[in-house]
Amino acid sequence: MRVVSGIQPTGNLHLGNYLGAIRNWVTMQDAHPGQCLFFLADLHAITLFQDPASLTASTREMAAALMASGIDPAKSILFNQARVPEHAQLAWILSCTARIGWLNRMTQFKEKSGKDREGASIGLYTYPVLQAADVLLYKATHVPVGDDQKQHLELARDIATKFNNDFAVELFPLPEPIIPAAAPRIRSLRDGSAKMSKSDPSDMSRINLNDDADSIAAKIRKAKTDPAPLPDTLAELAERPEARNLVDIYASLSGETPDAVLARFAGQGFGAFKPALAELTVETIAPIGAKFRALLAQPEVVDAALAAGGEAARAIAAPVLAEVQAAVGF
Numbered sequence: 433m434r435v436v437s438g439i440q441p442t443g444n445l446h447l448g449n450y451l452g453a454i455r456n457w458v459t460m461q462d463a464h465p466g467q468c469l470f471f472l473a474d475l476h477a478i479t480l481f482q483d484p485a486s487l488t489a490s491t492r493e494m495a496a497a498l499m500a501s502g503i504d505p506a507k508s509i510l511f512n513q514a515r516v517p518e519h520a521q522l523a524w525i526l527s528c529t530a531r532i533g534w535l536n537r538m539t540q541f542k543e544k545s546g547k548d549r550e551g552a553s554i555g556l557y558t559y560p561v562l563q564a565a566d567v568l569l570y571k572a573t574h575v576p577v578g579d580d581q582k583q584h585l586e587l588a589r590d591i592a593t594k595f596n597n598d599f600a601v602e603l604f605p606l607p608e609p610i611i612p613a614a615a616p617r618i619r620s621l622r623d624g625s626a627k628m629s630k631s632d633p634s635d636m637s638r639i640n641l642n643d644d645a646d647s648i649a650a651k652i653r654k655a656k657t658d659p660a661p662l663p664d665t666l667a668e669l670a671e672r673p674e675a676r677n678l679v680d681i682y683a684s685l686s687g688e689t690p691d692a693v694l695a696r697f698a699g700q701g702f703g704a705f706k707p708a709l710a711e712l713t714v715e716t717i718a719p720i721g722a723k724f725r726a727l728l729a730q731p732e733v734v735d736a737a738l739a740a741g742g743e744a745a746r747a748i749a750a751p752v753l754a755e756v757q758a759a760v761g762f
């Protein structure tokens with residue numbers, strides 16, 4: 433079994449990123465030690481213009497966040513795509529296997545390119561071919577995918593099948609999707625109708641991975657709520673998105689269902705619930721934040737981990753690319 437997964441490097445990481453994305457990788461690593469490759473998708477990031485210094489900083493920040501959250505370079509291969517030139521080399525070859533009609537059917541390009549389709553980068557259009565290369569380069573057998581990426585994994589399977597047929601080889605296994613356990617959508621602490629996001633101008637709206645214990649507690653204390661006590665059932669929270677969000681955060685951190693959390697706190701107001709939530713959040717996030725800050729203070733440690741991860745990835749990728757080149761006749 434080989435699992436390959438990528439995430440775009442984004443800075444200013446928050447609780448939503450941790451509960452919705454980063455934590456899943458740690459679970460994956462612990463379920464399949466020695467079999468996972470995780471990469472920061474910097475080649476994908478530049479399909480939309482990135483300020484170079486911010487891209488460098490965000491890549492390092494995401495790597496530090498992953499390491500602080502428990503991604504262990506001794507158990508997983510952690511690297512950034514741009515350091516492994518075989519990704520781009522294989523993507524070119526596969527772009528000669530993929531058909532224009534196949535890419536024209538990709539719905540994500542239509543969403544991401546918006547109204548100015550003619551002004552979008554070529555890379556944004558061929559992004560799914562690079563994604564196919566990302567997994568086929570390691571002969572991945574399993575790829576964790578969210579709903580929005582299912583179509584791209586299907587494309588990777590189509591490309592692998594056509595390549596194997598065109599060159600009469602059994603080179604690429606067809607990667608299977610792993611559907612990760614449903615991740616919660618964490619909402620803003622200031623507005624239950626918005627998701628928690630780094631782009632929210634209010635810092636009080638989110639818990640950042642590098643907030644210290646006091647700021648975490650203060651943000652939860654000041655989170656928007658209502659005066660009613662917590663009800664017995666989730667259905668009764670339908671019209672109370674801020675309250676629902678705090679219950680969801682609690683459940684996600686404790687590993688309980690939101691119903692189980694309500695069963696314990698029903699009848700209590702936020703004067704009782706918020707301190708319990710603050711304690712739980714501090715317990716989980718403060719140690720991650722401390723490791724995160726320590727790693728950011730030693731960027732050379734993070735860079736060295738990524739460099740070593742890149743070498744380990746290349747040790748798998750280079751022989752596969754050589755096989756591909758031989759199949760093509762290079």
Ligand code: ADP
Nearest residue numbers: 442448449452453616617618627628629630631
């Ligand atoms: P942001 O909205 O802060 O810009 P990104 O869009 O860069 O975050 O998302 C990075 C990863 O974190 C994605 O996998 C995304 O699904 C996850 N994520 C972002 N915000 C949330 C949230 N509020 N709740 C759950 N997951 C989230």
Ligand code: NA
Nearest residue numbers: 442629630631
């Ligand atoms: Na975003």
